[in-house]
Amino acid sequence: MAKKFAIIGAGNGGQAFAGYLSLKGHSVKIYDVAQSTVNHLNELGGVTIEGNSDFTGFGKIELASTNIEEVLKGAEIVLVVLPSIYHKSLAEKMAPYLEDGQFVVINPVAGLGILEVKKTLKENGCKANIKLGCTATLLFACRATEVGHVIISGKKELFTAAALPASDNHLFSELFADIIPEFEFAYDAIRVTLDNLNAVLHPGPTLLYAERIESGIAFEYYTDFTPSQGKLVEALDQERVAIAEALGIKVRTSLEEFCSMYPTHGNNIYEAIHHSKSHRGIKGQSSLSTRYILEDIPFGLEAFKAMGEVAGVQTPCIDAVITLSRAIVDGLEEGRTAKNLGIDGMTKEEFLKLCIG
Numbered sequence: 473m474a475k476k477f478a479i480i481g482a483g484n485g486g487q488a489f490a491g492y493l494s495l496k497g498h499s500v501k502i503y504d505v506a507q508s509t510v511n512h513l514n515e516l517g518g519v520t521i522e523g524n525s526d527f528t529g530f531g532k533i534e535l536a537s538t539n540i541e542e543v544l545k546g547a548e549i550v551l552v553v554l555p556s557i558y559h560k561s562l563a564e565k566m567a568p569y570l571e572d573g574q575f576v577v578i579n580p581v582a583g584l585g586i587l588e589v590k591k592t593l594k595e596n597g598c599k600a601n602i603k604l605g606c607t608a609t610l611l612f613a614c615r616a617t618e619v620g621h622v623i624i625s626g627k628k629e630l631f632t633a634a635a636l637p638a639s640d641n642h643l644f645s646e647l648f649a650d651i652i653p654e655f656e657f658a659y660d661a662i663r664v665t666l667d668n669l670n671a672v673l674h675p676g677p678t679l680l681y682a683e684r685i686e687s688g689i690a691f692e693y694y695t696d697f698t699p700s701q702g703k704l705v706e707a708l709d710q711e712r713v714a715i716a717e718a719l720g721i722k723v724r725t726s727l728e729e730f731c732s733m734y735p736t737h738g739n740n741i742y743e744a745i746h747h748s749k750s751h752r753g754i755k756g757q758s759s760l761s762t763r764y765i766l767e768d769i770p771f772g773l774e775a776f777k778a779m780g781e782v783a784g785v786q787t788p789c790i791d792a793v794i795t796l797s798r799a800i801v802d803g804l805e806e807g808r809t810a811k812n813l814g815i816d817g818m819t820k821e822e823f824l825k826l827c828i829g
Contacts, residue, residue: 474498475651478547480562481554482509482536485579488614488622489553491519494531496651501535503543509619510536516620523614523624524750541569549647550576553610555763556585556771557805563589567596574602575647577633577655581606582668582768583775583808584815586636586661587827591814605644607633607655608667609733613750626750627654628733632667634659637829661827662779666716666723669730671772672708674764676793677701678757682800685757694751702742707789709741712776718783719820760801769797770807778810782823 475498479490482504494500504510513519513536521528537543544550544566554562559578570576570593578586586606613626633655635641644657659667677693680701684691709726716723724732727741730748738744745751757764773790780787798804810816815823 473650476546476548477501478503478543478550480540480543480550480552480566481558482506482513482619483553484614484616484622485610485612486551486553487513487519487616487620488521488612488624489551490533491521491531491622492527492612492624493651494518494533495521495527495529498651500531500533501537501543501547502533503537503540505538507538510538512619518620520621521624522622524626526627528624540565544569544571544574547571547574549651550574552576552578555767556582557763557767559585559589560592563592564596567593567598570598570600570602572601574600575644576602576604577644578604578606579611580609580668580670581661581664582670583771584661584665584779584813584827585771585808586634586664587813588808590636603635603640603643605633605635605640605657606661606664607631608664609669611652611654613734613754615754625753626734626748629735630654630656631729631733632659632664633657634661634664636661636827639829660721662719662824663716663721663723665775666712666721666779667729668772669726670764670768671776672705672712672726674768675773675797676704676708676789678760678762678764679793679796679800680704681756682760685760688758691756692752693754693756694745694748695753696756697742697745699742702740702745704789704793705741708773708793711780711785711787711790715776715780715783715785715787718785719779719824761803765797765801766804769794770805774807774809775813778808778813778815779823781810782815782818783820 518532638660736748
């Protein structure tokens with residue numbers, strides 16, 4: 473049955489979702505702060521999808537707008553497709569206009585961001601009876617070559633998702649079963665946060681690319697990945713897995729997770745990345761002031777560190793990447809520390825009750 477979607481954010485992922493869902497027969501409205509983007513989408517009338525996807529073609533958009541009230545009005549499902557740095561401010565904007573019965577999905581979430589969103593909605597007077605959920609990552613590997621034209625180079629086969637509280641998972645599973653079955657609503661917010669691999673795949677390797685980035689040497693982020701970068705990813709990942717185990721939660725390693733999301737293989741993360749056709753052609757950064765640092769440190773690794781503190785797990789490699797990043801990259805926000813998440817001083821039991829119920 474066709475659903476009414478509100479897509480919040482008209483970046484790469486937001487436009488990909490808008491076109492994809494429209495092509496699957498759903499009604500789509502999209503919100504963005506950039507008037508020029510909104511104007512162009514309205515002129516085009518939708519988004520053209522090309523590449524490796526189940527659906528390619530022109531997906532019609534009912535409305536693109538900078539007025540969030542217009543976009544949220546009447547929507548059954550709200551997909552927030554924005555970087556973590558915007559989740560709090562976006563929740564402030566949505567709070568007065570959300571409606572009873574809406575399903576709001578933070579896609580993707582990082583660093584227990586769903587707790588921050590829930591807290592912000594409450595603090596800003598949201599009275600609507602909504603269902604809140606989150607996913608570990610984006611559905612697509614995609615790039616918008618221009619506004620209204622998106623290349624989808626890969627689509628994940630399955631990844632973790634969770635409702636808050638997890639007792640609502642069945643409602644999300646039923647809703648998305650025929651829409652986006654790749655959303656596996658069978659987990660909790662802690663597991664989904666720890667399953668977001670951006671925090672281990674992005675900041676550390678980006679620091680090791682510093683010479684290329686600052687020398688202006690063009691490169692591809694994944695194609696030019698080296699074995700040493702792979703080792704750093706796996707060291708960070710060992711600490712992520714240790715945090716999960718201390719909290720009594722089972723997670724897959726980054727290698728297992730990567731191979732489950734993409735058609736690839738390998739004995740280690742370096743090999744799996746090099747065998748992934750979905751990641752070819754993704755350009756490397758031109759500056760260290762990139763979301764791989766500005767987002768994935770304060771809203772990814774900082775939250776992992778915070779969970780490690782609650783769980784009693786030491787995180788020397790995570791701490792080292794955070795420290796180095798803050799030493800050489802200007803403009804890093806404080807992020808989702810234990811204090812800012814409201815979990816400072818919590819016991820493991822209190823933390824698990826907060827996230828799972």
